[in-house]
Amino acid sequence: xxxxxxxxxxxxxxxxxxxxxxxxxxxxxxxxxxxxxxxxxxxxxxxxxxxxxxxxxxxxxxxxxxxxxxxxxxxxxxxxxxxxxxxxxxxxxxxxxxxxxxxxxxxxxxxxxxxxxxxxxxxxxxxxxxxxxxxxxxxxxxxxxxxxxxxxxxxxxxxxxxxxxxxxxxxxxxxxxxxxxxxxxxxxxxxxxxxxxxxxxxxxxxxxxxxxxxxxxxxxxxxxxxxxxxxxxxxxxxxxxxxxxxxxxxxxxxxxxxxxxxxxxxxxxxxxxxxxxxxxxxxxxxxxxxxxxxxxxxxxxxxxxxxxxxxxxxxxxxxxxxxxxxxxxxxxxxxxxxxxxxxxxxxxxxxxxxxxxxxxxxxxxxxxxxxxxxxxxxxxxxxxxxxxxxxxxxxxxxxxxxxxxxxxxxxxxxxxxxxxxxxxxxxxxxxxxxxxxxxxxxxxxx
Numbered sequence: 298x299x300x301x302x303x304x305x306x307x308x309x310x311x312x313x314x315x316x317x318x319x320x321x322x323x324x325x326x327x328x329x330x331x332x333x334x335x336x337x338x339x340x341x342x343x344x345x346x347x348x349x350x351x352x353x354x355x356x357x358x359x360x361x362x363x364x365x366x367x368x369x370x371x372x373x374x375x376x377x378x379x380x381x382x383x384x385x386x387x388x389x390x391x392x393x394x395x396x397x398x399x400x401x402x403x404x405x406x407x408x409x410x411x412x413x414x415x416x417x418x419x420x421x422x423x424x425x426x427x428x429x430x431x432x433x434x435x436x437x438x439x440x441x442x443x444x445x446x447x448x449x450x451x452x453x454x455x456x457x458x459x460x461x462x463x464x465x466x467x468x469x470x471x472x473x474x475x476x477x478x479x480x481x482x483x484x485x486x487x488x489x490x491x492x493x494x495x496x497x498x499x500x501x502x503x504x505x506x507x508x509x510x511x512x513x514x515x516x517x518x519x520x521x522x523x524x525x526x527x528x529x530x531x532x533x534x535x536x537x538x539x540x541x542x543x544x545x546x547x548x549x550x551x552x553x554x555x556x557x558x559x560x561x562x563x564x565x566x567x568x569x570x571x572x573x574x575x576x577x578x579x580x581x582x583x584x585x586x587x588x589x590x591x592x593x594x595x596x597x598x599x600x601x602x603x604x605x606x607x608x609x610x611x612x613x614x615x616x617x618x619x620x621x622x623x624x625x626x627x628x629x630x631x632x633x634x635x636x637x638x639x640x641x642x643x644x645x646x647x648x649x650x651x652x653x654x655x656x657x658x659x660x661x662x663x664x665x666x667x668x669x670x671x672x673x674x675x676x677x678x679x680x681x682x683x684x685x686x687x688x689x690x691x692x693x694x695x696x697x698x699x700x701x702x703x704x705x706x707x708x709x710x711x712x713x714x715x716x717x718x719x720x721x722x723x724x725x726x727x728x729x730x731x732x733x734x735x736x737x738x739x740x741x742x743x
Contacts, residue, residue: 312671315645316581321353323500324462328490330506330544331361333570334401342505343408344417345576346467351421355462357493359470360405361486362397363544369393381439382542382549386446386483394483398471402427405469426466430454431489433474433482448474448482450489453496491553495560502557502565503576504550509569510588511547524584528558528592554590565590583642583671598680601637601649606630608646609637613667621703622665623733637665638684640677648677652685652697658722659695660739666699682711690742697742700735713738 333342350356366384367377370393378385386394406425411418433448451474461468470493472484487504494502511534514520526534532555541549554565568575568587579585601609609630616622630637633651640648650666663685668678689697698721699708705715718729718737729735 313581317352319644320500320580322355324355324357324497325349325501325503326357326359326490326494326497326499327576328359328486328502328504329361330486330504330570331363331365331397331401332507332544333505334360334404335364336570338570339404339408340411341573342570342576343405343411345574347409347418347421347423348577349580350423350467357458357462357468357470357497357499358405359472359486359490359493360401361472362394362401363486365397365401366390366393369397379542380442380444382540383436383444383447383485384483385442385444388446391446391481391483394473395481398473402469402471409467424466425469426461427469427471428457429475430458430468430470431474431484431492433476433484435476435482446481446483448476448484450474450484450492453493455493455496458493459497487550487553491557491560494557494562494565498561500563501580502554502562503579504553504565504567505570505576506550506567507544507570508547508550508567509571510567510586511551515547522586523588526588526590528555528590531555531558531590551588551590554588558590558592563592583645583647597642598638598640598684601634601639603631603634605637605639605641605646605649606634608641609639609649612646612649612669613665616667622667623730625665638681638688640681642672647672648681650681650685652688654689654692654694655722655724656692656694657724659693660722661689661692661694661697662725663697663699678707679711686740686742695742696739698737698739700729700737702733702735705736705738708738708740711740713740 329342333339346356346358370377370390373389373393375389384390409423409425412421430453431450432452434451436444436447436449458468470489472486472489474482474484476482490502490504510522511526512520513523531551535548535551535555538548541552543549550567554567557565566579566587566589568579572578572586575586579587606627610627613622613625617624636651636653638650639646647669648667651664652661653664654661666678666681686697699713701708716737716739718726720739721729721737
């Protein structure tokens with residue numbers, strides 16, 4: 298194990314580094330369903346949040362307490378009542394909500410105070426700050442239903458929350474708000490988290506839920522999770538879904554994700570708390586484990602700039618090392634950076650190719666076509682090839698060619714034909730490495 302572990306751990310840890318750099322100093326608002334705590338997942342989840350905190354991410358945690366309040370009501374022999382997906386909070390339910398919130402805050406603060414040696418919390422220092430940061434107003438009477446002490450968020454004291462997280466504290470919010478007259482209102486975790494994320498203009502809003510995410514086929518419970526939804530697609534999906542009445546309904550959390558993105562939050566997520574380390578997998582892996590709603594697709598195909606040199610080098614280096622690609626120096630890539638096309642996702646480059654034109658022969662070489670192993674098989678190679686072809690046509694060229702030693706079949710399937718190396722333009726033929734014996738393949742541009 299001591300011989301194998303460095304070969305797996307070191308590359309993995311290095312692959313996570315771009316995400317760590319990207320999120321340092323960012324603000325995440327996390328909505329935690331009360332079911333997570335009821336399922337006994339609190340300690341493991343707190344360990345993951347402590348890790349995010351240690352990486353310099355500013356955290357606001359909003360806890361729910363639906364199952365805990367229901368349990369308190371059952372103990373008192375009082376029925377739980379809901380309408381329009383919201384609890385009707387009569388005086389007994391308000392007392393139960395206050396008791397449940399106090400108990401949960403105690404448990405959460407205790408979990409963040411752990412620091413036993415040989416545990417993920419060793420040497421962790423997370424200071425939890427709570428307070429009356431929310432102003433609320435009553436829901437009132439809706440369709441003839443009096444919601445009594447149930448309320449909606451009227452205002453979030455974002456300035457005070459911001460000061461707290463800027464000095465390194467984790468802000469913990471319970472779903473309670475207060476009116477200017479001092480009256481308490483029971484709120485929903487989802488609304489508090491969404492309103493807080495919008496008020497802070499957070500970088501992420503993450504819901505830890507009973508749902509695995511939004512499935513690609515809502516009629517098939519075994520279909521794959523749609524890992525990324527553009528805001529426009531999420532709106533269309535929401536419009537055809539029935540009005541949600543309980544957290545297990547697909548639209549229940551999706552409506553809040555859409556509202557958050559419309560309010561200026563860059564990304565909102567629906568994650569399953571049942572999966573161990575789901576929040577870490579979502580943040581630090583390419584595809585994540587739940588559904589992310591974004592204002593537009595995070596994946597970008599564009600011509601490279603000087604800022605992309607480092608990412609290109611990191612992408613192609615393993616392929617140069619195993620002999621798939623010819624070695625290129627940083628100086629060479631910096632010099633030729635305008636010839637490169639790249640695909641990036643959330644600021645990380647996952648694909649690239651360069652186009653070197655030979656106008657006198659009305660052709661161009663596509664070189665250094667590389668797709669990260671993490672995303673191979675998802676069509677990114679075809680997308681880069683199509684963009685390279687468009688660039689070549691815009692130059693008035695008749696064909697493009699590639700030199701390859703290992704990927705001939707991929708190019709043949711996409712319209713390339715093998716030719717003799719003597720076909721190459723004279724300027725390229727002089728640089729042809731006869732020892733490498735690369736195959737030359739040409740594609741005519743229609």
